[in-house]
Amino acid sequence: MNRLSTLIIVFITALSLQSCNSDTKSDEEIISNILPQIVDSLEIQHIQFPPPPPPNDSIKIYPDLIKWRKKLDSIESQDKMIILVDDTLEIIEKDNFKIKKILESNNFSSLSASFEQNKIPRKIDLKKLNNFNDYEFLYMSNHIKTGLQIFDIENKKFGGLLRFSQVYLNESKSKGILKCSYIISRDFGQGYILTIEKIENQWRITEFHFNWIS
Numbered sequence: 064m065n066r067l068s069t070l071i072i073v074f075i076t077a078l079s080l081q082s083c084n085s086d087t088k089s090d091e092e093i094i095s096n097i098l099p100q101i102v103d104s105l106e107i108q109h110i111q112f113p114p115p116p117p118p119n120d121s122i123k124i125y126p127d128l129i130k131w132r133k134k135l136d137s138i139e140s141q142d143k144m145i146i147l148v149d150d151t152l153e154i155i156e157k158d159n160f161k162i163k164k165i166l167e168s169n170n171f172s173s174l175s176a177s178f179e180q181n182k183i184p185r186k187i188d189l190k191k192l193n194n195f196n197d198y199e200f201l202y203m204s205n206h207i208k209t210g211l212q213i214f215d216i217e218n219k220k221f222g223g224l225l226r227f228s229q230v231y232l233n234e235s236k237s238k239g240i241l242k243c244s245y246i247i248s249r250d251f252g253q254g255y256i257l258t259i260e261k262i263e264n265q266w267r268i269t270e271f272h273f274n275w276i277s
Contacts, residue, residue: 090152090230091191093239096266097259098192101225104271105245105253109144109220141220143199148192149226150204151184155242161256162240165272169258171240177231187227198222223247230259237261242274252277 101107117128155162157178166174192200203224206216228242238260246252254274259266 089232090227091188093230093241093259093266094187094227095192095194097257097268098195098198100268101243101245102198104268107144107146107222107245109222110247139220143197144220144222145199145201145216146222147203147206147224148187148189148200149224150186150202152187153184153226153228153242154182155228155231155240161272161274165240165256165258165270169238169240169270171233171238174231174233174240177233177239185229200225224252238269244275250277 155178157163157166157174165171189200189202224246226242226244226246230239230241232239238258241257241259242254243257244252244254253276256272256274257268258270258272260269261267
């Protein structure tokens with residue numbers, strides 16, 4: 064292989080990497096724009112751990128209840144609510160029945176190219192999301208490395224787990240679709256398919272489509 068061929072390959076590889084980085088930034092910019100809407104619409108608030116059971120069915124105030132109340136007050140006074148985020152931006156299968164129905168009803172035929180490009184799951188960069196005064200987003204994987212289970216956070220103002228897909232845009236990059244899941248315990252979670260639109264240079268959710276519940 065001569066020097067010119069090597070330079071051409073390096074140049075093409077660099078362009079591909081730049082394109083991937085650009086797509087990731089676009090996903091995170093959009094998700095950051097719509098996060099306040101998601102938090103409000105899903106009524107995300109910190110999960111309160113239950114009080115300790117009373118001894119012998121007593122209805123009086125007992126020491127463990129006082130400790131629980133103090134701990135709860137301490138958590139309430141914290142400035143930011145912690146929300147775990149799944150590390151991976153998932154892909155969307157365009158042949159999924161619900162997805163096809165939403166694409167058809169919104170005349171999203173021009174999203175086909177976006178589905179062809181975004182075939183590989185990729186990691187989300189939370190640095191692009193941690194610019195809110197009220198929330199702190201943490202990677203789910205880093206939390207698990209500490210040895211804690213996902214929902215065993217009792218000393219922090221904890222809001223649950225969010226999971227996002229990649230964002231799929233139409234050709235003019237003015238409308239799009241993505242998936243979002245919100246899980247608040249081992250036993251309860253819900254998922255949505257969101258349609259979005261760029262309005263006055265800001266992304267807004269136009270429709271919440273219920274996808275699943277557990």
